[in-house]
Amino acid sequence: MQRKGGRAPAGHLSRLKPVEHDPLAEYGLPSKGEKRLLSPKVQEAYYAKITERYLAFCTAAGDRDELQRQFARLAITDQRNPKPSSASDDFSNQVYLFSIRLGILASSYETYYPSLLYLLRRQPPNPRSRRPGTSPAPPSLPPPQQSQSQPQPHTPHLTTAPQPRAVPLTTVEQADLAAYLILDTACRRGDLAGAYAQRAAHGLRDRHVDAVLRALAADNWAAWRRARRQADLYRATLMEGAERRVRAHALRAIGRAYLTVGVRWVEGQLGMAWDGLREGFGVGWEVEEGGAADGEEEGGKVVVRRVKGK
Incomplete structure (x- = not known):
């Protein structure tokens, strides 16, 4: 029954279900005029909500195998790769690390690969990566000074804004990222020579990574399975990129033997x-x-x- 004027009774409105509100879907894109995510406090709250849901997702999966199956069923349909910000601090490092690890578990190289390269390229060079017997590059010589009698060319006075210094990753974090990059190169991309070159460039000394590379170089299925069992969840997911190739070689070996x-x-x-x-x-x-x-x-x-x- 409607009241005069076509309005429904007030009790009808009270029976409506409340609208479910997703705090992660509240924000738009900065390129479309969204400004709230530019605030560091809002960024930290947004990141905290993401990690909260991630931990709940992992807890609901139960064990490692089920968690891998759940991530394998995920599909990322909207890929946005915004240009990395020039600001570098501990919080941004943690956001990048979280994005890399979550992208690895979801088998989405579009997510983890750009962030992986970005974080590794902004780290100081590893002194162990320099070849033995070589010396650092000599400092560049200053430009020659002009004599006072020569007229000085007019140059405008340019000022540049100070750039924030990158906060380096911990030794463990940097080694983990280098291992992820090497495993991705050897397994997903199938570039074993490139993986060995990256191992030397980053000065990585990791027995598990070495075991994986040796197994791939020798097409040794038994050694591959051993390394797979010893890997953590992130490395095991990256190794899936070469699983089919190594298993196919094992089938051919059985067929010949x-x-x-x-x-x-x-x-x-x-x-x-x-x-x-x-x-x-x-x-x-x-x-x-x-x-x-x-x-x-x-x-x-x-x-x-x-x-x-x-």
């Missing part, structure tokens, strides 16, 4: 179910169903190659 193998043995060695191997890698080996009779393991055996009679 065996005539018949057990289905369960193949699954255990390659860390994948037989159906996944057939669908994902086009494995056409014949499977003979059977139990544990004649010494064969349960689940049947795979006939890799048949010996042709003379």
Whole structure:
């Protein structure tokens, strides 16, 4: 029943559900005139809300494997890469680090790769990266002074605003970022030579990274799996970029070395179910169903190659 004039009773308005408000969607883009995010306090509050949701997301996942599956299902559809600000402080470092690690877990190189390069390029050079036997570059000589009798060219008086100095990362943070970059280069980009060059340029001494590079250089699936088990969540996610290549090489090695193998043995060695191997890698080996009779393991055996009679 409506009142005179077409207005609904006041009780009708009270039964409306409150509008759900997302504090992260409240702000627009600075390029569109949004000014509130230029305030350092607002930036810190915004970042705190993001980390709060991130921790809740990780807690809800439960274990490491489920967390990786949850991140694998994420899809970033709106990629915005604003130009990095010239201001550098501890807070901005932490924001960049958070963006890098979250982008790695989401397998979004568009997110983590630019920030990774930006943070590493603004760090002071590592003295260990200089080749032995070389000396630092000599200081440049000052320009020659003109004599007082020569007329001095008129130059306008230019002043530049002082640039804020970059706050360096900790040694651990810098080593982690260098390791991420090397693993990304070797695994996702498939550039093993470039990864070794970056290792030398950053002076990185990391036994796990060395083990990954050695496994890739030798196409050693067993060493690769060992390094994968020893990796933390970020490094393990970066290593996924080369997982298929190394597993495919292991399949080819089995095909050259065996005539018949057990289905369960193949699954255990390659860390994948037989159906996944057939669908994902086009494995056409014949499977003979059977139990544990004649010494064969349960689940049947795979006939890799048949010996042709003379």
